[in-house]
Amino acid sequence: MLKFIIRRVLIAIPTLLVLISISFVLVHSAPGSPFTDDRDIPPAIMKNIEAKYHLDRPLIVQYCYYLKDVVTWDFGPSFKFKDYSINDLVNKSFPVSIKIGFLAFLFALIVGVAAGVIASLNQNSKIDYSVMTFAMIGAAIPNFVLAPALVLFFAIYMKILPAGGWNGGEWKYLLLPVFAMSFRYIASIARIMRASMIEVLNSNFIRTARAKGMSNSYVIIHHALRPAILPVVSYLGPAFVGIITGSVVIETIFGLPGIGQLFVNGALNRDYNMVLTLTIIIGGLMILFNTIVDILYAVIDPKIKY
Amino acid sequence: MISNDKKEVLEKLELESRSLFQDAKIRFFKNKAAVLSLVIICIIVLFVLFGQNLSQFAYEDTDWDLMQVAPSFLTGHFFGTDDLGRDIFVRTLQGGKISLMVGLMGACVAVVIGVFYGATAGFIGGKIDGLMMRIVDILASFPFMFFIILLVTFFGRNIGFIFVAIGMVSWLDVARIVRGQTLSLKEKEFIEAARVSGTSNFKIVQKHIIPNVIGIVIVYATLLIPNMIIFESFLSFLGLGVQEPDTSWGALVNEGSKVMDIAVWQLAFPGLFLVITLFCFNFIGDGLRDALDPKDR
Numbered sequence: 001m002l003k004f005i006i007r008r009v010l011i012a013i014p015t016l017l018v019l020i021s022i023s024f025v026l027v028h029s030a031p032g033s034p035f036t037d038d039r040d041i042p043p044a045i046m047k048n049i050e051a052k053y054h055l056d057r058p059l060i061v062q063y064c065y066y067l068k069d070v071v072t073w074d075f076g077p078s079f080k081f082k083d084y085s086i087n088d089l090v091n092k093s094f095p096v097s098i099k100i101g102f103l104a105f106l107f108a109l110i111v112g113v114a115a116g117v118i119a120s121l122n123q124n125s126k127i128d129y130s131v132m133t134f135a136m137i138g139a140a141i142p143n144f145v146l147a148p149a150l151v152l153f154f155a156i157y158m159k160i161l162p163a164g165g166w167n168g169g170e171w172k173y174l175l176l177p178v179f180a181m182s183f184r185y186i187a188s189i190a191r192i193m194r195a196s197m198i199e200v201l202n203s204n205f206i207r208t209a210r211a212k213g214m215s216n217s218y219v220i221i222h223h224a225l226r227p228a229i230l231p232v233v234s235y236l237g238p239a240f241v242g243i244i245t246g247s248v249v250i251e252t253i254f255g256l257p258g259i260g261q262l263f264v265n266g267a268l269n270r271d272y273n274m275v276l277t278l279t280i281i282i283g284g285l286m287i288l289f290n291t292i293v294d295i296l297y298a299v300i301d302p303k304i305k306y
Numbered sequence: 307m308i309s310n311d312k313k314e315v316l317e318k319l320e321l322e323s324r325s326l327f328q329d330a331k332i333r334f335f336k337n338k339a340a341v342l343s344l345v346i347i348c349i350i351v352l353f354v355l356f357g358q359n360l361s362q363f364a365y366e367d368t369d370w371d372l373m374q375v376a377p378s379f380l381t382g383h384f385f386g387t388d389d390l391g392r393d394i395f396v397r398t399l400q401g402g403k404i405s406l407m408v409g410l411m412g413a414c415v416a417v418v419i420g421v422f423y424g425a426t427a428g429f430i431g432g433k434i435d436g437l438m439m440r441i442v443d444i445l446a447s448f449p450f451m452f453f454i455i456l457l458v459t460f461f462g463r464n465i466g467f468i469f470v471a472i473g474m475v476s477w478l479d480v481a482r483i484v485r486g487q488t489l490s491l492k493e494k495e496f497i498e499a500a501r502v503s504g505t506s507n508f509k510i511v512q513k514h515i516i517p518n519v520i521g522i523v524i525v526y527a528t529l530l531i532p533n534m535i536i537f538e539s540f541l542s543f544l545g546l547g548v549q550e551p552d553t554s555w556g557a558l559v560n561e562g563s564k565v566m567d568i569a570v571w572q573l574a575f576p577g578l579f580l581v582i583t584l585f586c587f588n589f590i591g592d593g594l595r596d597a598l599d600p601k602d603r
Contacts, residue, residue, distance in 0.1 A: 014444070015444045015448075022453075026460055140532070141581055142539065142540070145559055145580060241449065245449070252544065253563065267458065267546060270459055275456050275459045278452070279449065283449040
């Protein structure tokens with residue numbers, strides 16, 4: 001087991017390096033430099049500036065300096081907000097995104113699994129059909145259409161929920177963003193859970209358990225749930241990536257001061273350093289989460305050998 | 307009675323032997339949701355291509371007298387106008403052109419790269435296969451949406467670039483599926499026969515492997531199209547996709563969502579077109595999968 005975990009972590013490191021390297025190469029192949037100016041800077045001063053930021057050194061040395069900055073979590077100044085460093089901005093907006101993302105993830109998981117189990121236990125009933133219809137709708141409606149529709153209905157027509165804003169994370173302000181973010185994943189998880197639960201319920205060991213006279217609920221909770229949840233666990237990685245990606249849109253629509261909004265503003269204002277830093281942080285987060293999910297999968301599934 | 311029926315069925319089985327694709331066609335046309343979706347998609351495509359003739363306005367022109375008016379047949383603005391007096395009906399059609407084109411082109415690029423990569427990896431096998439699939443694994447755990455936004459930030463906004471970028475990131479799953487199919491195909495006798503008769507590896511992949519995986523690739527490509535459309539709309543929604551005065555459904559939904567409290571038609575019509583199209587492609591994809599899936603036969 002320990003060997004498997006170590007190997008899995010060792011695979012994650014080159015992935016992270018590739019991400020950082022490609023980002024680095026991209027930044028350095030873009031035309032111009034941050035110090036390009038309309039006014040001519042005297043060559044001697046330009047040389048001093050370049051020396052300060054190691055721009056006069058060969059690319060490979062610059063790469064090493066860059067790696068050092070990433071490892072020591074020092075991303076330098078923003079090109080747009082002159083009074084803040086990127087570290088300040090990231091530290092301020094990170095908790096917001098984490099809170100919404102985590103709630104959406106949890107909500108999708110709980111509701112999705114519950115809906116899938118209920119549908120599978122009532123196969124071909126009205127409940128089953130409504131869950132499957134919901135899954136179909138969820139797969140087809142993109143979040144940037146759903147979110148405005150939700151705001152339109154709940155905030156503008158019904159006037160029961162705020163249309164946007166953060167307000168220190170009060171629950172009223174969280175409801176719509178969390179729901180809009182998790183909608184698609186509730187649908188997918190429900191569909192996956194239903195399919196795998198039906199398969200497990202038809203397998204031999206469940207029949208044996210029933211034949212031994214165990215109660216229905218005992219069989220489902222103690223025998224069926226664990227193998228049936230495996231496909232959902234392997235879907236958690238993509239779901240996490242999707243929710244983080246979706247946060248970009250959701251935070252823009254609801255005006256939440258999170259990482260996603262920071263990223264979009266950075267991209268629209270061509271704040272190179274900000275976009276680069278956030279790509280690396282978010283990419284690192286995704287790689288980390290995928291690693292955790294893989295290990296979790298190995299822990300739950302006794303059939304996987306390491 | 308029953309035995310008679312059985313006999314008839316048996317006779318039928320003996321009389322006609324159907325090819326895989328004939329069989330798939332019959333299965334597909336039995337699926338009502340899929341056929342209906344196909345019809346709707348055809349109507350939407352025709353509408354997007356030729357609907358322009360129904361209206362007297364051009365998509366980038368301003369109607370100075372009627373800015374942000376509600377839909378009306380009297381004024382000729384069937385879907386209303388936006389805050390710049392541009393006709394939403396014509397803009398929805400124009401946006402549809404871009405969105406559908408991105409969907410098709412993106413899926414094509416993804417399929418071509420994915421099929422060649424997957425077939426090559428699966429056919430060569432061994433260490434090279436391991437390495438090639440390792441690369442796919444590494445790329446698959448990349449935050450692609452962010453990466454593309456990074457690219458757009460550095461190299462400017464350009465619709466051609468978006469086509470390529472979208473295609474480039476979505477070939478990974480195609481490559482995995484094709485590789486799996488190829489691995490099982492290459493043990494078959496007809497491949498051995500081709501090899502014995504001295505056919506080059508490239509020819510074998512091109513002439514024997516790829517035609518045999520094309521069924522599953524078609525299914526996957528159909529399911530890719532809606533994803534591509536969402537992808538492009540996502541970028542356009544953030545203002546990083548197509549540029550004014552050109553437009554796409556995502557860009558229109560973005561504009562509409564900013565003024566939805568006073569001009570709901572700006573959000574409703576493009577949004578409706580987008581959602582219906584996505585629904586239909588999903589249903590067609592599901593229908594094709596049921597029709598072509600060999601496990602189910």
